[in-house]
Amino acid sequence: LPPPGDSYGVLPRPFRALVLLNPQSGSGRALDDFHAVVQPMLAEAEIATTIFITERPHHAHEKVRDEDLSQWDTLVVMSGDGLLYEVVNGLMERPDWKDTMKKPLCILPGGSGNALAASVNYYAGYDHVAKKKLLTNCTFILCKGLHTQMDLVSLSTASGKRLFSFLGFGWGFISDVDIDSEKYRWLGSARFTLGTLQCLAKLRVYQGRLSYLPVSAEQGTAPAPRDPSTPVTNGQAGHVLPPAGTDAPGSLPADSLLAPLGQPVPAHWTVVPEEEFVLVYAIYQSHLGTNLLMAPAARLHDGCIHLFYMKAGISRVALLKLFLAMSRGTHLDLNCPHLCYVPVRAFRLEPRVAAGIMTVDGEALACEPVQG
Numbered sequence: 001l002p003p004p005g006d007s008y009g010v011l012p013r014p015f016r017a018l019v020l021l022n023p024q025s026g027s028g029r030a031l032d033d034f035h036a037v038v039q040p041m042l043a044e045a046e047i048a049t050t051i052f053i054t055e056r057p058h059h060a061h062e063k064v065r066d067e068d069l070s071q072w073d074t075l076v077v078m079s080g081d082g083l084l085y086e087v088v089n090g091l092m093e094r095p096d097w098k099d100t101m102k103k104p105l106c107i108l109p110g111g112s113g114n115a116l117a118a119s120v121n122y123y124a125g126y127d128h129v130a131k132k133k134l135l136t137n138c139t140f141i142l143c144k145g146l147h148t149q150m151d152l153v154s155l156s157t158a159s160g161k162r163l164f165s166f167l168g169f170g171w172g173f174i175s176d177v178d179i180d181s182e183k184y185r186w187l188g189s190a191r192f193t194l195g196t197l198q199c200l201a202k203l204r205v206y207q208g209r210l211s212y213l214p215v216s217a218e219q220g221t222a223p224a225p226r227d228p229s230t231p232v233t234n235g236q237a238g239h240v241l242p243p244a245g246t247d248a249p250g251s252l253p254a255d256s257l258l259a260p261l262g263q264p265v266p267a268h269w270t271v272v273p274e275e276e277f278v279l280v281y282a283i284y285q286s287h288l289g290t291n292l293l294m295a296p297a298a299r300l301h302d303g304c305i306h307l308f309y310m311k312a313g314i315s316r317v318a319l320l321k322l323f324l325a326m327s328r329g330t331h332l333d334l335n336c337p338h339l340c341y342v343p344v345r346a347f348r349l350e351p352r353v354a355a356g357i358m359t360v361d362g363e364a365l366a367c368e369p370v371q372g
Contacts (some may be wrong), residue, residue, distance in 0.1 A: 080111015
């Protein structure tokens, strides 16, 4: 049964699925696993499939941005989280994004980082599993044809990028692990364990300002217009985005909670007093990876960003303990004074210098001020 407050749609029978598959993802087994595990289940469930195999980065992005998708009832992504990120952003670039984003999306784990698949498995009430068992569970959910809503977070950067993210935004330690471990993709999810140990050995501290709008804050009046001559942090000239969400057809949704990046955050936001961090991670789903239950309270559409930040000064031993506890989702029970967690509606991060890797849904971003 769906949790109270969740409403589910059901796909028609039989239904038609476009499967976007990256044969290079993870340890390179996605296509074999699709034929061995997924295809027989879909055939039995009377799901007609068209397989689209990606041949290069952004291939799926272009496909879903430009193609007439009306012939399919659902889009299925069989890969890691990176391919779903491409698909979501490709769909959001369509002039008819409002309608297209109503088309159900399904994730089947085929990468080394399968955070959304692990989260969906967790929300469905299944036991914690990985690899083929996780793939079987996610395929079974697809076969049932149930679908519900999922939050997206709108991110904007100082250089004027607008991105849509379904999983999380990170800076510092976790992003370093994610990107530094790319070279070990062939190891599957073990790449993250190896990456964590390597990044622990050269633990870095990052300087910047973090601000947020807590869920508990009253959603009062809109921010008052600020003096546009306010200096921008880092001395960079502010690139002000045109106001999104004006009534032009196809215009993107308005970032109603955010002040422009060159201006101070609204007065009812919280500014974190510390400015030295080991990591900042804003996650919107429960899992950061198959074996990392980072936000046990998260749900698919709770309208909430689960913001974690770790202040400088933590020892390597304490940090390792936290990561080991995160596999069971018990890291907050350790009451580590360096780790802070707050549910928020919006956040802003302004690095003091362009140092460190930023990631969105596991993909690298240039380090610059960003808000969501």
